[in-house]
Amino acid sequence: METLTIDHAKLEAFAMRTIGDVTAGYTGVMVSLGSKLGLYRAMTGAGPLSAKEVARRAGCAERYVQEWLNAQAAAGYLGYHALSDTYELSPEHALVLADDDSPCFIPHAWNVPAAMWFDEPKALESFRTGRGVAWGEHDARMSCGVAAFYRNGYRASLVAQWLPALEGVVAQLESGIPVADVGCGHGHSTLLMAQAFPNSRFFGFDTHRPSILEAQRNAQAAAVSQRAAFSIARAVDYPDERYGLVCFFDTLHDLGDPVAAAQHAARVLAPGGTVMLVEPLAGDRTEHNLTPVGQLYYAGSTVMCCAHAISEGGKLVLGAQAGPRRLAEVFRKAGFTQFRRAAETPFNVVYEVRR
Numbered sequence: 448m449e450t451l452t453i454d455h456a457k458l459e460a461f462a463m464r465t466i467g468d469v470t471a472g473y474t475g476v477m478v479s480l481g482s483k484l485g486l487y488r489a490m491t492g493a494g495p496l497s498a499k500e501v502a503r504r505a506g507c508a509e510r511y512v513q514e515w516l517n518a519q520a521a522a523g524y525l526g527y528h529a530l531s532d533t534y535e536l537s538p539e540h541a542l543v544l545a546d547d548d549s550p551c552f553i554p555h556a557w558n559v560p561a562a563m564w565f566d567e568p569k570a571l572e573s574f575r576t577g578r579g580v581a582w583g584e585h586d587a588r589m590s591c592g593v594a595a596f597y598r599n600g601y602r603a604s605l606v607a608q609w610l611p612a613l614e615g616v617v618a619q620l621e622s623g624i625p626v627a628d629v630g631c632g633h634g635h636s637t638l639l640m641a642q643a644f645p646n647s648r649f650f651g652f653d654t655h656r657p658s659i660l661e662a663q664r665n666a667q668a669a670a671v672s673q674r675a676a677f678s679i680a681r682a683v684d685y686p687d688e689r690y691g692l693v694c695f696f697d698t699l700h701d702l703g704d705p706v707a708a709a710q711h712a713a714r715v716l717a718p719g720g721t722v723m724l725v726e727p728l729a730g731d732r733t734e735h736n737l738t739p740v741g742q743l744y745y746a747g748s749t750v751m752c753c754a755h756a757i758s759e760g761g762k763l764v765l766g767a768q769a770g771p772r773r774l775a776e777v778f779r780k781a782g783f784t785q786f787r788r789a790a791e792t793p794f795n796v797v798y799e800v801r802r
């Protein structure tokens with residue numbers, strides 16, 4: 448019988464790495480508390496502060512704040528000055544932790560793993576039975592966390608880089624075209640475009656009622672309700688407005704029948720119109736995606752994207768790491784002839800698709 452030889456250095460390295468992963472989960476809870484309680488905001492721009500002062504500024508109980516500060520200092524999120532027993536939030540970390548308008552604001556993203564844990568019983572059942580879990584069956588923190596996470600990237604790139612990377616589209620938006628945002632979620636992508644292009648009209652569609660209601664509230668808050676309308680509709684039969692631009696922001700791979708959605712896009716697109724397909728960054732082969740970004744997307748895809756596509760019948764379950772070859776094939780089957788990579792960020796890839 449073969450005896451297994453354990454490499455103790457490898458064992459120790461891997462065990463430490465997994466402890467680091469568990470620690471990250473604990474830190475996420477601290478980040479959420481710090482954000483919701485205003486602890487980061489209380490420290491922003493204030494220089495070194497004692498625990499008593501942070502607690503006073505945030506209106507929280509000092510003993511809890513003291514322990515939280517130590518947890519955050521141990522995580523490297525806050526600086527600690529031993530001589531004065533004070534804590535400091537640097538301007539760079541404040542952009543990530545305290546500024547809701549920053550394109551790298553992170554606290555809302557922790558809603559997603561929180562919902563993934565909360566919904567674990569559903570995932571266990573899905574694995575055992577093969578049944579799907581629709582987007583709306585998840586804990587509400589899922590859709591809020593995803594919307595907030597993607598909003599950062601859209602704010603940083605959509606108007607400044609992605610739209611200009613599509614041939615002729617900015618000129619069309621400036622002169623005025625109807626635009627469809629399919630699977631618009633909370634409407635952040637739609638609203639950014641509506642704010643930038645006042646001559647165009649924007650239509651956001653989604654099957655998830657709470658998301659559409661949130662998108663309508665966001666449109667009112669942004670004062671663009673006149674040119675940005677949101678309604679409940681499916682990707683395969685939303686109303687035909689002869690769109691100059693049809694967008695899929697991180698949605699196509701979630702659909703149970705992406706080919707049918709692409710066929711509908713082909714039907715409702717005006718002559719000369721463009722499909723903008725925004726998808727998670729991925730290569731065609733599994734080994735291309737074994738990266739930290741792939742780690743995040745494959746895990747999310749396991750319980751969200753695949754589960755939703757299966758809940759819609761799962762004719763083609765692409766998953767969040769579909770890769771360009773399979774995405775291009777979807778549009779080829781729907782009658783499109785041009786499929787081009789137009790832009791890329793560390794998390795997303797943007798394709799320009801034309802008939």
Ligand SMILES: C[S@@+](CC[C@H](N)C(=O)[O-])C[C@H]1O[C@@H](n2cnc3c(N)ncnc32)[C@H](O)[C@@H]1O
Pocket residue numbers: 582593594597598629630631632633634635636652653654655658680681682683695696697698701702703755759
């Ligand atoms: C990952 S979220 C992306 C939301 C939004 N586009 C964003 O980037 O924040 C996928 C969205 O697709 C919507 N969706 C799923 N199936 C759909 C369908 N068949 N028709 C329209 N929307 C759908 C979900 O409700 C969800 O809002």
